[in-house]
Amino acid sequence: MVRFDCTMCGRCCHGLRLPLSLAEAVGWLRDGHEVQLFCEAIPWPSEPSDDNLPAMHKRRRSFEAMSGSLPIRVIVTLMASFDGPCPNLLPDKRCGIYDRRPATCRIYPAEVNPFIALDPRAKLCPPEAWEGETPIIADDGRWANADLASTIVCSRDADAYDAALKPQLCAMLGCATAALSNEGMVIHSPSREALLAALNATLGADGDRFPGDDRSWQLVTNRQPTYDALVEIGASHASPAGMAVAGLDYLGYFAADLV
Template identity: 35%
Template sequence: MSKQINFNCVGCGACCKGRYVPLTLEEAEAWLRRGHRVSILLEAFAIDEDQGDLARYRHNASRGTHVRSGSIDICVIAIFAADAISGCPNLGEGNACQIYDQRPLVCRIYPMEVNPFVAFRTDQKDCPPEAWDTSQTNEVIRPDGQLIPSIKQLVEASRHADQTEALTKVLICEELDLRVTAWKGCGYVIHTPGVDDLMAAISRVSAQQRSPEKQWLVRVHGQGLTDKLRDMQAQLYPANSDDRHLYIPLEATSPN
């Protein structure tokens, strides 16, 4: 059976709203120069390859950086993202992209997935049914189920940037004293520094070559996970603190 998928964008603008859009560092700087804010989503997990899904662990570890939290090392993933929750600031009249030729990698890749562990499914996309009109010739997945070369190249570029920029993004967080992270699978901590502050931090860190050197705090919810991380001697974010970040909780999971 053919696994071919054709995608024909109908310009509905649904993919430009209600989400954070991951950016490479170069894209983040361009976004900031346009005067738009960039948020930083943080999540962390235990450094332990003795797990059931080693491939998934190694994928996540390749996107993260080791930092100190309490008495242990953890791996932190920092995602720099454009805030398009209420709508992309570059969305113009008739849902036309105003920076189409300079749009981020993930926008060029959409509706395909960057994460190799997320299966592509048309029914989980915001696009209307007519976007998948099989009479159109705009092929994105070949009959053998493989991405067409042009999109595959973009996906590989996005994954490469995630890996090569992981340390720099964490150092930028330390430069801005943004050292509160969520636990992977439990939630996200979202920091949104000022445009000028973030641009200055990127400039300062780009000239550095060092390892992370500050203590990080982990924010979680759920007594079971809290107790496990405390037993691991991680430094937990104090309850009832004056938050300078947004915390989006998910269902609490085990610390690995």
């Protein structure tokens, strides 16, 4: 059993990249805050078997696309990014939008990804938070709180629902550049007005397709072996050099070795 009681230390409300659903992103933007798109792509030459649960999880939260001649699946995560305290954090460390705070905030420190185990050492919470009386994980390994478990399921369902809409959102924003999954992220930073307009149009589209839905995605890497492999298999490829000119940023997980 794992126990957890929030101490209201505020550590989890500082310097975050906070994943948002499409609907949550609309609210965040309307409040005057910034949202970015973090894009990663997974080579997907064939469909995995149904019993490959990690792959099926990735499939559920992604959409199909092409990069040159390479079939891929793209995961686009809308992120509320900020340095320092969350813009909704009050001086007394209470949340200023507590009743409508994003699902990620409601779930923390629990995990949305079913293949990531809760590790107190990986969380920002102080040690005393894990010495409380309230169970968060029961002896059988399940979430001990029914409301928490329900929120996690709803968050996964919203992620899957949004994935089907994100090709249209990306088409409206001219967004078709991604990093390789597990290597990094390409960060798109549209203006607040442009992103809000695209979100409103996407959420109200009723399945209509936008021009550009079928565009080829460009895959970015800062690693020479990956770059060479992309060239060999006929994927649309690029290096991070010059991305800033296009208003993009590359967040790499490895040291660059691209010649």
